Amino acid sequence: MEGDETMMNEFNENIHRLRKEKESLAYRNIRLYNVRRKISKTLTNIFFMGLVIGLSFVILYPFLKLFPLVFNRLNEIGRPNAVWIPQYPSVKSFQIAYYLLTSIDKLIILKSLLYALVIALIQTFVSAMAGYSLARVNFKGKGIIFAIVILTFIVPPQATLISQYLRFKDFDIFGIFKAITGDKLDLINKPITLYLLAIFGFGVKQSLFIFIFRQFFVSIPHELEEAAVIDGCGFYRTYFRVMLPNAIPAILTVLVFAFVWNYGDTYYTYYFHPKGPYLSIVLNRTFQENQFDFVKSLAWYRFDVMTFTTFSFDAVKQAALLIFLAPLLVLYFIIQKRFVENFEAAGIVG
């Protein structure tokens, strides 16, 4: 009996020891596996972060490059001993740039922001209607109209520039104005031209906006609309009370794009309202290469800058650019989080 017990004990111990060894072996293997995985994970992470940081740098680089230029003293720019940190910081280039931009119109920044906002609102409103109709209403020729939207998106507006220009030069719809006033209307250089284009769906990239709205409205479930109809909503009530509130992601996306593109637009404003208070065209006009002497004499006469080189001209130019971009960047940083989330929800994908 005792012998049996000791044998059993020994047997148990043996098994126990074996199991332990096996476990520790397995354990070691698992640990090895984990370590290996960890190393490869860290490596890919380092590689990945390197890529991200590198690309971010590439994006930011042209922008970062402006700062040393802009904040330098105008007569010191171009000296080889200061590349990134200006030796004698100054904001003179900003003063000159601001003076140049606002010399014609003191409120030009506010005015162009307001213009961009109003046009963006009009564009969003009109495109949302068209997009809704294309997505939700079945009528004959819908496919053709959608094809037309795509076509107007593909054809660059410049291709129709000449006859659009001439059309606005003596504007008339079926001879109505001629009958009333005796002469045709000259709409070039009047702000209404730009509003007309936006109202009739041909503002900056408006067909793209129609497309985005169409894609979004297609993805809204039909049950929502049916429920609204059963509850007694008519067409307009369904649209304004049910559809639009559900389309806020798309609305925000389009609004932001329309705002940014209209604010920076130099095409429509330049051709149809060149004398208007738009920061973008003033910026474009003021800093042509042939304006160098003008800016130079201004810097000397008003701001006591004695040596004004092409570097200084560039510095003033970039300062003006930063003034132009400032409102956009502020807006962008305020809304960026919602914007990115919204774009994902806006369903451009479908």
Added chain:
Amino acid sequence: MKKIRLTYEQQKKINGIIFLLPFLIGFLLFFLIPIITTIVFSLNIVGVADEGGRSLTWNGFKNYYDLFFVELASDNQTQIYRMFYEEFRNIIINTPLIVIFSLFAAILLNRKFKGQGIVRVIFFLPIVLGLNIVVNLMTMSQGSSYIDARTSGVTVFSSDMLQNVFLNAGLGQGMVTFLASSVSRIFTIMAQSGVQILIYLAGLQSINPSLYEVADIEGANQYETFWKITLPLIAPLMVFVAIYTVVDMFLASSLTNEIYTFTFIKNKIGIGAALSVCYLVFVLLIVGVIWLLAQWKVMKR
């Protein structure tokens, strides 16, 4: 009068057309009629008539001939077909780069990592910084390109060194030049790919995560997952992005200035119109080719 009662569907149809009306009127006024008049102008000599209107004299295809073989661009030395060629080359090189690069950037952004918010802010800056006016103004004037060369030499990369590395690695000269030029184009490419990255990112987010889960369980690695899941599902978007890129590049092209110069400065409306028509056909051809390539790819599958 008898009141007409419409069903909801009928109401919807009528109102739907009312909703589309602004666009349709705009299409007629600002698109269809202008294009037809442009085509008519391009076949005529346009002058000012005695009574104040415009007079058209039939000129056949002479305008087109003049445009390509007689007239010069506004700098008085480039011929127009050269400009078309440059534009074409630009598109051929830049479009694939933008399409691929923005997909790459979107995939990077789609991963979860620390500091995601900040990186996204940076990657979408091109939407703001990519405005034509910004790109134009950011390029330095000729006199100070020296500063540009100096700073970029210090910080980013000298493409000479890269070229040597690739040449030593046994790549052909043509390939190396192409790579080097793509590297030096990277700022242009970045500046133009803001919207494209957004489009891709939206697409990537909409891929069903369970697909990736299954792939993971089946033991696929990331490389396989990309080729077997991500790419096929994102492919239709690539066509859209390519078309968007081409259209976007045309908006910034220098040919538009030529249209303006011919028409309103040199006062040759007929030739300006001919240029517009060529331009239009050119865009439609390129987009058409992209679309056909996409269709062909789909058909093959």
